[in-house]
Amino acid sequence: MIPPGPLLPIIQNAPGNFYVDHTCIDCATCRWVAPGSFKHVDGQAAVTSQPLDAAARIEALQAVLSCPTFSIHATHRDPAELKAAQAGLPRPWPTAAPGVYYCGWHSEETFGGASWLIVRPEGGNVMVDCPRFNPVLAKRIAELGGVKWLFLTHRDDVAGHQRWASHFGASRVIHEREATARQGTDASEVQLTGTGPWTLPDGGDDVQIIHTPGHTSHHLCLLSRPHEALFTGDHLCAHEEPAPGGVEEGRVEVSSQFNWYSFEKQVGGGHSLVKGRCTAAWPAFWLW
Ligand code: SF4
Known part of the structure; x- marks a missing residue:
């Protein structure tokens, strides 16, 4: 039985x-996860075509x-089909190399931001930002x-x-000026200082931070060189229904609407990032 009120179609x-x-x-997630079924209609998502x-x-x-x-x-x-849907997440994503x-x-507590997993051949997988914790997803990862x-x-x-850190025995990496006692990130195992760039503590040169x-004041992006992929968090946003090669295709942009520190600095950083460092950018958020 369909419940009344806000949960009605x-x-x-x-x-x-x-x-x-x-x-x-209206976070846009459904519209790029299943673009054939969901569209933006009258300020939110709707199922415009039944699968x-x-x-x-x-x-x-x-x-x-x-x-x-x-x-x-x-x-x-x-x-x-539900089992197949669960087994398909994390979903392999097209980049210059597999992995x-x-x-x-997605979690409402992260404002619906996307999380990414980078599988490194030598071990030491990286999870970029946090999905909603679920045992099914954790088993697949x-x-x-693992992480x-x-x-x-x-x-x-x-x-x-x-x-997530406790489940996998992972070390959290954050800039020290983004770590807070309120969120518990002041207990992060790796707290970066200064303005970098940095590698991960394992010294692999495949990853640059x-x-x-x-x-925000000390936001970080992560570049995975083998994948030619930049993980931008909220530094850059993408447009809906993205295709591989986001930067080249002009699908990413700096959002003035979602800026909590300095739009001028964010724009300047965006320009430096797109100068030949990567062929694709994968943000946490999609705009519409
Ligand atoms: S909250 Fe996001 S994922 Fe959920 S229906 Fe709306 S746009 Fe789709």
Whole structure:
């Protein structure tokens, strides 16, 4: 039975099994996880096309799992398709070399930000920012080698850091000026000082950490050289339905709307980042 009030379907949904309710915060996640089914309508997401085949339904179920506010519903969930949707997260993501995964399972406490997993051939996998903790996701990440470094781009996207770090015995990496007692990140194992650039403490030159003040005072980005991929946190935002090669295709931008420190510094940092360092940028947020 569908509960009353905010959890009722919005009228913009196409009739059928999947629907979005009135609690959507318009984070855009569902629209790039399952772009065939979800679109932006009247200021929020709606199911504009019901998924007709198994592949599309599995994508739509991944949107259900990843919605930070549990605003997407399916009146019937095929158990096998739900299992396939869970098994498909983290989802392999197209980069210059294999090994980058989109984690899904967004958390409302990180404002719906995306989290990424970088699988490094020599071990020492990196998780960039925090997805919502879930044992199913944790098991899948363990199968990919677990997490050694939990890289926190800045203070906004850290919710759940203790649980992820404790589960995998991971070391949290954050700039010391972004670490707070209120969030518990002042207990992070690696607190960077100054303006870098830095490598991870294991010394691997495949990863470079870049100081990118602007969105917050000591925001960091992470460049994975083998993947030619830049993980930007909230320093850069992307537009919906991204394709590989975000920077080259002009799909990323600096948001003046979501800036808590200095827009001028954020714009300046953005220019330096796109000068030939990477072919793709993967942010925490998508704009619409
Ligand atoms: S994923 Fe984001 S945009 Fe989609 S229904 Fe949930 S809150 Fe709304």
